[in-house]
Amino acid sequence: MSPENDKVTRMIILGPKAQLSQSELLGKLHMLELPLTIKSTCYGAVIHGDDKIVQDAITKIRDLDPSNIFTKDRGFAPGDPRRCRAKRGAAREGFHQLEKEYELLEYVCDALKDPKKVSLEESKKISLDEFRKIVQECEK
Amino acid sequence: MKVAVFPPNSLILADMVERKGHEPLVIQKEIRQKVTDPEIDSPPFNITEEDPIKGLKYAAIEVPSGIRGRMAIFGPIIDEADAIIIMEDAPYGFGCIGCARTNELTMYFLRKKGVPILELHYPETREETMEMVNKINTFLDSLTESSKPNEEQRE
Numbered sequence: 661m662s663p664e665n666d667k668v669t670r671m672i673i674l675g676p677k678a679q680l681s682q683s684e685l686l687g688k689l690h691m692l693e694l695p696l697t698i699k700s701t702c703y704g705a706v707i708h709g710d711d712k713i714v715q716d717a718i719t720k721i722r723d724l725d726p727s728n729i730f731t732k733d734r735g736f737a738p739g740d741p742r743r744c745r746a747k748r749g750a751a752r753e754g755f756h757q758l759e760k761e762y763e764l765l766e767y768v769c770d771a772l773k774d775p776k777k778v779s780l781e782e783s784k785k786i787s788l789d790e791f792r793k794i795v796q797e798c799e800k
Numbered sequence: 801m802k803v804a805v806f807p808p809n810s811l812i813l814a815d816m817v818e819r820k821g822h823e824p825l826v827i828q829k830e831i832r833q834k835v836t837d838p839e840i841d842s843p844p845f846n847i848t849e850e851d852p853i854k855g856l857k858y859a860a861i862e863v864p865s866g867i868r869g870r871m872a873i874f875g876p877i878i879d880e881a882d883a884i885i886i887m888e889d890a891p892y893g894f895g896c897i898g899c900a901r902t903n904e905l906t907m908y909f910l911r912k913k914g915v916p917i918l919e920l921h922y923p924e925t926r927e928e929t930m931e932m933v934n935k936i937n938t939f940l941d942s943l944t945e946s947s948k949p950n951e952e953q954r955e
Contacts, residue, residue, distance in 0.1 A: 668832070673811065730815045733824075735831030742835070754809060760891050761811045767926045768812055771933035772819075778934040780918065780942075 668711045669737050670718060672704040673758070675728035675765045688724065692717055699738040703758065704729075706738045727772040730765065732758075801943055804881035804910060806903075807890045808874070816933065817885070820940040825877045834873070859905060870902040878909045883943050884917040885936060886910065891922060916943060 674685060685705055689698050694717055696709040707714055722729050734754070736743040743752045786794075801822045805813035808827035817824040855868025858875060886907060911917065918939040923929040 667836075730811060731818070732811045732814055733826050733828035733832075735828040735835055737836075740835070757807070757809055757890075758811055764812065764923060764929050767923075767929035768816075768933055770926070771930040775937055776934045778931065778938050780935060780938060 666711065667709060667737070668714050669706060669708045669734040670714050671701075671706050671732045671734050671758075672718070672721060673730040673732065673762070673765070674704045675730060675769045676762075677766060677769050678728040679725045685721070688721060689717065692720060697738055703762065706734065708737050727769050730768075801882040801947060802880050803883045803885060803940070803943070804877050806884070806886045806907060806910065808877060808906075810887060810890065813885055813887060813936070816936050817940065820937065820944070822883075822940060822943065825880055827873065827877070830873045830876060858909060864901075867899060867902050867905065870899055871905065874902065874906045878906065878913065881910065881913060881915060883915055883939075884910045884913065885939065886917065886919045887922055887932075888919065889922045916946075 672685065672689075674680070674682065680688070682700060682702075682704060686698065686700050689696070689705060689707065694709070694713050696707045696713060696717060699706040699708075707717055709717075718731050722731070736752075738744075739746075741747045745751060802825055803817045803822045804825040805817060807813075808825070810826075814824040814826050851872040852865045852868040854872035854875060855863075855865075855870070858871040858878070859868050888907075916939070918935065920932050920935060921928075923932045
């Protein structure tokens with residue numbers, strides 16, 4: 661097994677309502693003084709390093725703005741020529757998924773700030789008698 | 801608990817599972833093993849000859865090798881899942897999740913597994929998204945509660 665197999669890559673994505681910018685995020689990551697490869701991106705940052713150190717960094721960075729900082733695993737290391745946009749000349753495949761889900765992140769942030777308990781059971785159809793009563797009440 | 805998410809590269813699902821202290825089973829972890837393996841000459845364009853054979857566990861020999869090759873990557877996710885969250889009608893499917901038949905087969909195996917499962921539709925509006933997030937959180941909380949008595953029993 662190569663030592664690269666022990667390393668992981670995580671994407672840190674800032675939500676639309678995040679209280680910090682990409683450059684601030686990068687500064688905070690550097691201030692952690694952890695042995696990580698850090699790359700600035702349009703959506704936030706990519707960090708690469710040992711699993712435990714990456715998890716540690718993720719926990720500390722998430723604490724800055726818990727409901728607006730999202731993270732996701734990435735298979736390829738930052739700057740990998742097989743996926744890096746600089747070499748391929750187009751967005752990598754996973755970016756399209758990210759771009760689409762980014763549109764919903766604002767609402768996800770709202771839901772995370774104001775969590776509610778909901779029922780997981782599917783709503784049932786009302787009976788005909790009940791429906792008739794509602795119609796009669798509306799007609800009055 | 802290990803929670804399989806579908807689409808297996810979803811940011812929202814994987815992040816929410818992790819927030820609640822569970823481990824999301826995502827495709828990137830499987831891909832990482834492939835692309836950092838020195839045995840493969842030019843990953844990820846090539847797969848090893850063993851991959852379609854591993855895929856035979858999930859699909860018959862008549863099934864195209866592309867599906868079997870993909871199933872070799874999806875397989876560990878299916879096998880390890882203690883709970884499942886499926887989000888249907890996700891708008892994009894690239895790379896490993898770009899094959900509709902593999903997706904159907906994976907969802908079939910996940911549904912057949914007999915573990916707690918939450919099925920959702922990809923949200924389009926603010927209300928739908930908020931409802932989806934609340935449903936996922938409620939589901940994940942119920943998993944935590946259901947796993948507690950088991951831990952006590954083991955003690």
